[in-house]
Amino acid sequence: xxxxxxxxxxxxxxxxxxxxxxxxxxxxxxxxxxxxxxxxxxxxxxxxxxxxxxxxxxxxxxxxxxxxxxxxxxxxxxxxxxxxxxxxxxxxxxxxxxxxxxxxxxxxxxxxxxxxxxxxxxxxxxxxxxxxxxxxxxxxxxxxxxxxxxxxxxxxxxxxxxxxxxxxxxxxxxxxxxxxxxxxxxxxxxxxxxxxxxxxxxxxxxxxxxxxxxxxxxxxxxxxxxxxxxxxxxxxxxxxxxxxxxxxxxxxxxxxxxxxxxxxxxxxxxxxxxxxxxxxxxxxxxxxxxxxxxxxxxxxxxxxxxxxxxxxxxxxxxxxxxxxxxxxxxxxxx
Amino acid sequence: xxxxxxxxxxxxxxxxxxxxxxxxxxxxxxxxxxxxxxxxxxxxxxxxxxxxxxxxxxxxxxxxxxxxxxxxxxxxxxxxxxxxxxxxxxxxxxxxxxxxxxxxxxxxxxxxxxxxxxxxxxxxxxxxxxxxxxxxxxxxxxxxxxxxxxxxxxxxxxxxxxxxxxxxxxxxxxxxxxxxxxxxxxxxxxxxxxxxxxxxxxxxxxxxxxxxxxxxxxxxxxxxxxxxxxxxxxxxxxxxxxxxxxxxxxxxxxxxxxxxxxxxxxxxxxxxxxxxxxxxxxxxxxxxxxxxxxxxxxxxxxxx
Numbered sequence: 001x002x003x004x005x006x007x008x009x010x011x012x013x014x015x016x017x018x019x020x021x022x023x024x025x026x027x028x029x030x031x032x033x034x035x036x037x038x039x040x041x042x043x044x045x046x047x048x049x050x051x052x053x054x055x056x057x058x059x060x061x062x063x064x065x066x067x068x069x070x071x072x073x074x075x076x077x078x079x080x081x082x083x084x085x086x087x088x089x090x091x092x093x094x095x096x097x098x099x100x101x102x103x104x105x106x107x108x109x110x111x112x113x114x115x116x117x118x119x120x121x122x123x124x125x126x127x128x129x130x131x132x133x134x135x136x137x138x139x140x141x142x143x144x145x146x147x148x149x150x151x152x153x154x155x156x157x158x159x160x161x162x163x164x165x166x167x168x169x170x171x172x173x174x175x176x177x178x179x180x181x182x183x184x185x186x187x188x189x190x191x192x193x194x195x196x197x198x199x200x201x202x203x204x205x206x207x208x209x210x211x212x213x214x215x216x217x218x219x220x221x222x223x224x225x226x227x228x229x230x231x232x233x234x235x236x237x238x239x240x241x242x243x244x245x246x247x248x249x250x251x252x253x254x255x256x257x258x259x260x261x262x263x264x265x266x267x268x269x270x271x272x273x274x275x276x277x278x279x280x281x282x283x284x285x286x287x288x289x290x291x292x293x294x295x296x297x298x299x300x301x302x303x304x305x306x307x308x309x310x311x312x313x314x315x316x317x318x319x320x321x322x323x324x325x326x327x328x329x330x331x332x333x334x
Numbered sequence: 335x336x337x338x339x340x341x342x343x344x345x346x347x348x349x350x351x352x353x354x355x356x357x358x359x360x361x362x363x364x365x366x367x368x369x370x371x372x373x374x375x376x377x378x379x380x381x382x383x384x385x386x387x388x389x390x391x392x393x394x395x396x397x398x399x400x401x402x403x404x405x406x407x408x409x410x411x412x413x414x415x416x417x418x419x420x421x422x423x424x425x426x427x428x429x430x431x432x433x434x435x436x437x438x439x440x441x442x443x444x445x446x447x448x449x450x451x452x453x454x455x456x457x458x459x460x461x462x463x464x465x466x467x468x469x470x471x472x473x474x475x476x477x478x479x480x481x482x483x484x485x486x487x488x489x490x491x492x493x494x495x496x497x498x499x500x501x502x503x504x505x506x507x508x509x510x511x512x513x514x515x516x517x518x519x520x521x522x523x524x525x526x527x528x529x530x531x532x533x534x535x536x537x538x539x540x541x542x543x544x545x546x547x548x549x550x551x552x553x554x555x556x557x558x559x560x561x562x563x564x565x566x567x568x569x570x571x572x573x574x575x576x577x578x579x580x581x582x583x584x585x586x587x588x589x590x591x592x593x594x595x596x597x598x599x600x601x602x603x604x605x606x607x608x609x610x611x612x613x614x615x616x617x618x619x620x621x622x623x624x625x626x627x628x629x630x631x632x633x634x635x636x637x638x
Contacts, residue, residue, distance in 0.1 A: 061442065108624050115371055115442070119574065120623055123616040126571070130616075134609045244567070248446065255443055288458065291450030298444045299422050 018169050023162060035161045039233050041273045042172045043226050048253040048269035049179050049262060050222035055251065056260040057183050058215050059195025061118040064125020065223055065250050070132055070242025072098040072224025073231040077145045078138070080231075091171070091228045098224025099217040101128070106216045110209050125247055132239040144238030147231060168229055175222055180262055182218070191215055195260075245287070252294040258305050267305060338481040343600045349488045349557075351596020352495040356550035357573035358580070358588040359502065360543030366519035366583045367539045370441045374415055374449040375547055376570025380563060381411050382548025383555035384456060390471045397473070397556075401494065401549060408548025412540040419444040420536075456563040465561040473556045487557040494553060498546060499589065505542070506585075515539050519583065568612070572599075575619040581629025591630060 026034050047069055054062045075097035079085040085093065109120040132139050139145065182188060193201040194208055202208045231237050249272065257268025276289050297305070357379055364372045385407040386400050423440050473487035506512035514535045517525040526532050554569065555561040576595050580587025595615060602611040622630065 109620065112623055112627075116578075116623055116627075118442070119371075119578065120620060122571070123575075123619045127613060127616045130610070130612050248450065251443075252447075285458075288451060288454035291447050291454060295419075295444060295447035295451060298440055298447060 015173075018173060019166070022169075023165060026165060027162060032161070035165060036234075037274070037277060038165060039168045039229075041270055042168050043229050043233075044250070044253065044273050045266045045269040046172045046175055046226040046229075047223055047250050048257065048265040049176055050219045050226065051250050051254050052257075052260075052262055052265035053179060053183065053191075053215055053219040053222070055254055056258075056262075056265065057188060057195065058191045058212065059259075060212065060216075061115075061121075061251075062216075062219075062247075063118050063122040063244075063251065064128070064247050065219070066242045066244070066246035067125035067128035068098045068102055068220040068223040069227040069230070069246070069250075070237075070239065071101050071128060071220075072227025073237045073242070074132060074139060074145070074227075075224065076228035076231045077147050077237055080147050081145060087232055090232075091225060094228035094231075095221040095224040098227065099221040102217045102220030103213060106213045110212045110216065122244070122247075126244065129239060129243055132242065139239070142239060144236055145231075147235045147237075164233055168233060171225065171229060175225060176262070176266065179222065183262065192260075249290055252290050256293055256297045256305060264305055340604065342482045342484065343604045344597060345482070345484050345488050347597035347600030348593060349491040349596070350600060351593035352491050353550045353554050354569060354573045354576050354596055355589040355592035356495055356498065356546045357569055358576040358592050359499075359585060360547045361574055361577040362580070362583060362585055362588045363515070363539050363543040365577065367515060367522075367536055368420065368441075370420070371445075371574070372415075372420075372540075372543075373442060373445040374419060374452065375445075375543070375573075376566030377449045377452040378408060378411050378415070378544045378547040378566075379551035379554075379569060380456065380566040381452065382408050382551030383561045383565060384460070384465075384563075385548070386552030386555065387465055387467060387561050390468055391466075394468065394471065397471070397490070400471075400552065404548050404552045405545045408545040409541040411548065412542075412544025413537055415445070415448060415544070416537055416540040419448045420540075424536075453563050453566075460563065462563055467556065467559045467561060471556060472559050473553075474559075485557075487553075491553050491557065494549065498549065502542070502546070502585070511535070511538055515542075572615045575615045575622075578619060579622045579626075579630050584629070587629060 022038060026038060047065065051062060051065045054060050054065075072094040076090045076094040079090045079093060080087075105124045109117065109124065112120055133141060135141070183191070190201070190206050190211060193204070193206060194211055198208050227242075230241070253268035253272050254265050255268070256271060257264030257266070272290055272293065275293075276285065279285060279289070357375065360375050360378070361372065364370065364375070382404050386404045389395065389400055389403055420441050423444065473490050474485040476483050476485055477489070504512075506516060514525065514530045515538065517528070517530055518532055518535045518539075522532055525535070550569070551566070555565070572595055573592065576592035577588050579591035579595070580589070595618060598618070599611050599614050602614045
């Protein structure tokens with residue numbers, strides 16, 4: 001079998017699982033709980049992928065991703081409630097809103113490195129959370145917001161639960177594909193250079209600050225999209241969904257999956273969402289499981305389940321000609 | 335004539351700042367020796383509060399004994415934390431790996447993971463709500479001094495913190511263990527070559543810092559009567575802000591910044607509103623990082 005078709009086969013299997021096997025399973029059991037769980041898993045897969053851009057690929061430890069998730073959710077909810085903006089317009093606007101906030105807060109803090117950057121993002125995340133919690137006039141504070149409209153396209157309401165699942169799945173998969181292409185380009189290579197040694201990258205002519213602000217905004221855009229999906233699918237949001245614990249949960253997903261690997265981030269998200277739910281019968285160990293998994297992975301598998309290096313080796317051995325191909329001094333992915 | 339009400343707020347702010355200072359010292363000591371941030375430090379504070387609470391509900395001993403036992407618990411917790419979350423990443427003892435970036439980031443995550451585990455374990459055992467603190471052991475008897483009224487807790491926090499800070503200063507400047515802590519934080523390889531047991535020094539630093547944090551936990555818990563598993567998060571961040579403002583490795587800098595932070599917070603509560611006073615610490619942090627990256631009391635360092 002030629003390797004191109006093998007690659008296509010992997011993609012086909014993935015698509016078949018998301019669009020045929022999972023919906024068949026959902027329709028067979030037909031329980032609201034499973035629908036909620038599957039959309040939650042998809043949304044967190046997107047969140048983990050968005051953090052993967054900043055923390056995994058660019059090597060900037062980001063401790064406030066949940067705040068941008070929250071900004072997206074609140075933008076979508078407020079637009080829907082106050083201006084009756086439909087889903088197809090509200091979704092991109094939510095992403096853009098989160099990205100705009102990200103650029104605004106990133107401009108002063110992006111010159112920081114390592115731990116200072118991490119702490120600055122923690123502070124920014126907490127500030128946004130406090131605003132969501134305390135600006136009662138706009139956000140209703142701790143009471144949260146209730147959305148009037150569900151997901152609809154150009155007047156057509158996909159109100160059925162299976163329809164909602166399909167809409168979320170299409171948007172999440174498309175976003176994941178965009179993130180995949182983004183990281184496997186020259187742009188992605190520049191980001192990796194930033195991660196390996198930012199001073200060296202700077203010396204090679206890469207504008208590190210602009211690159212950091214850019215990737216921070218792109219990551220916030222996808223987090224905002226995830227937030228809007230969360231707001232539209234649940235119909236109710238409150239600041240508690242976007243606190244520090246959620247930032248850490250998203251970070252744990254990326255760490256467990258392996259820093260720098262997109263499949264790893266998605267697998268980490270599925271693992272940390274579905275595993276605690278599967279163990280629900282035993283007791284409420286959800287959060288302690290997150291901590292334990294993270295700790296064990298850091299100590300015993302420091303590269304994560306699919307760390308960058310092992311993932312690179314894997315792809316090189318599988319798609320060796322794609323790696324070497326082209327010639328003419330081209331380095332890296334096409 | 336200043337309104338006595340503001341004086342009262344000043345006193346509250348100072349005692350708040352003193353507890354931040356006690357926590358910040360733990361951060362500062364550990365950063366000085368290992369160049370890493372210990373995210374689980376705020377859980378040491380919570381452990382201190384819970385240890386004190388269990389002791390008080392079981393035996394109701396006098397406060398001094400509670401404090402001594404909490405000190406011991408804190409030292410033990412610090413020891414355990416170091417063994418579990420920091421030691422595994424110190425496989426090699428050359429300077430490059432002692433202060434390397436990989437070591438810094440993996441210990442950051444492992445201490446974060448430890449902090450989640452401790453907090454959730456406490457939640458599983460005690461429940462996430464506020465714990466019942468016996469009224470008799472709360473330290474909030476009002477004391478009138480002239481026109482203002484303070485509570486006994488202010489005096490207790492102030493005197494305990496002062497004694498501990500004095501003790502720390504003595505320990506660091508006049509004992510062998512303090513000498514070795516200062517040596518390792520100055521230059522780990524050099525310290526090792528001159529025969530200092532760096533491993534033991536690191537453990538004692540953790541124990542020392544955690545003792546301070548644990549005592550702060552029980553003092554604040556008894557002052558407000560609020561002991562719950564997530565109590566360490568906010569003070570932990572504020573102490574961290576104080577440490578960054580103080581220039582990361584300077585103990586006097588951290589203490590002064592913590593006091594500034596405590597007073598500004600209580601003033602913000604008075605003049606603006608209590609819900610927004612949480613913003614003060616975060617704004618201080620961002621402003622410090624942007625305008626005074628070396629910290630207000632400038633400990634020199636390479637790059638921020």
